[in-house]
Amino acid sequence: MASAEPLHDSISSADVSHIRSSRIPPAIYLLGAAVFAVTTSEFMVAGIMPSLSSALGVSVGEIGYLISYFALGMTIGGPLATALLLALRVRNKAAFLWLLGLFVLGSIVTAIAPNYGVMALGRIIQGISSGGCFGIALTICASLVSSNRRGRAVSVVLAGLMLSPVVGVPATAMIEQSFGWRASFWSVVVLAALAMTVVAIGVPSAKHDGSADLRSSLAALRNGRLWTAYLTSSLIIGATFAAFSYFSPIFTQIAGLPEGVIPILLAIYGLANVLGNLVIGRFADRFTIPILIGGLTILAFALATFALFATIPAIAIAAFITIGLFGVTMNPAMAARVMRAAHPDPMVNAVHSSVITTGLAVGTWAGGLGIDAGYGLTAPLWVGFALALAGLLSLAPRRARRLS
Structure with missing residues (x-):
């Protein structure tokens, strides 16, 4: 990961000119792919509830709570994780990669979970990292296009969210039916790790402009x-x-x-x-x-x-x-x-x-x-x-x- 530098940053003027010359920068599609990975994990439990209930020895209702744990981590932990990265003055891209790394860790915890408690912990970790990822992905997205094209660029990033119930969740359910529930969770680990790789290679690094820190972010x-x-x-x-x-x-x-x-x-x-x-x-x-x-x-x-x-x-x-x-x-x-x-x-x-x-x-x-x-x-x-x-x-x- 990159060393700690200001989280809120701007692309250099030369990079901006180059990036904005295309209709939608390829980097934005890569951000959408990362969002697809984390969102698939959020909803995948709904497609494999009976198997998880049987494997972990709890009711289907308790398995449903795993979705709530993810949401709880996202709601409370996402802003807190972002605040920590702001306090450490970490660049946007580096922060995004750190959060994706945390998401991979949480996904590994769910894949190896020996019981319901460990599974719940993994889901909370996933939610925390997911909440931070969304915020920083949209910030990077906004920095890659002019202000009058942000809505369209955001729609590309959010397409990853829209596609996850249509493609990601059915795919994880099919994997579960063929290879078991752990294989389904491991597929998310692989997907998230792949997203980290493409973001690290394909999303341009930003240049520090020294204009933002935790205090100014809270003031906003x-x-x-x-x-x-x-x-x-x-x-x-x-x-x-x-x-x-x-x-x-x-x-x-x-x-x-x-x-x-x-x-x-x-x-x-x-x-x-x-x-x-x-x-x-x-x-x-x-x-x-x-x-x-x-x-x-x-x-x-x-x-x-x-x-x-x-x-x-x-x-x-x-x-x-x-x-x-x-x-x-x-x-x-x-x-x-x-x-x-x-x-x-x-x-x-x-x-x-x-x-x-x-x-x-x-x-x-x-x-x-x-x-x-x-x-x-x-x-x-x-x-x-x-x-x-x-x-x-x-x-x-x-x-x-x-x-x-």
Whole structure:
């Protein structure tokens, strides 16, 4: 790893001129590949729950907590890890490699875990490193393109996140079925190590400009516009996952679809995520606020339609796909708004990732609370609808200023 130098840095002017001459720098695709590796690990547990439950001698519910441990590490540990690297004044690229190295270590722990406790520890380590990786990846991404192309560049990085449920999670499930659950976890170790290698070789090193440290990064968080942007992002993700987390029982128990259709719907939803992310990414820089307003309006409409017509499979499926097209796919616009509200600092981006993860957890929890309270399986959809409306309200002050 490189020696300790300032984490927040800028590419030299000669490098910037060269990098920005291309439409999307190849280095940004490499960052997307790294995000794909860490995100695949986050969601892979969902595809191998029965095997893990049997191997570790715990219930399926306890295996589900492994996803929560990852999210907990990401939410709390990600910003703390970023703060430590800022305090040590480590360059962006070196910091990213250190965090990927920590992720590889956590992945090895999960692969060799002899019991549930060790597995949980490995998942927490993975989450901590993942949260930091997201923040620094977006910071490096922003430094490689001009400010008016950040949304599009971010969409390429986030394509790694969108592809992981479509490609990564099914692949790890197939490996588990053929070679066992440990092989599935070892495949993530190999994938993460490969990501480290390509980032080390293909992402340009940045030149220290001496302008940032932990104090200035924390100062950047004392920004009302930034926290308003964070709130909108959290509500968008909360609204989406309030519905997505419970789509399977809604389709099988209310719409009456067979369980065999669920993987097909999941694949279609994933493809909708990828398509929506790439399309929105092309326009996120020029139409940031209109995209957020329009997207939230469509999302709210789709959630209400899903809830009202959940018993009609064709309408329910159409609404579900619409949620896939206009939910998490607003990520490029969300990131572009945050980067306009504050300098694209590693801490700013790490906290954004943390806030998004919090929104995911709150949306899922509130949806389950509605079901447990006796409001039925469509309760999460109405929770999502309410969160989408709250997201629109969070944009109202901005809209009153004529979308400036």
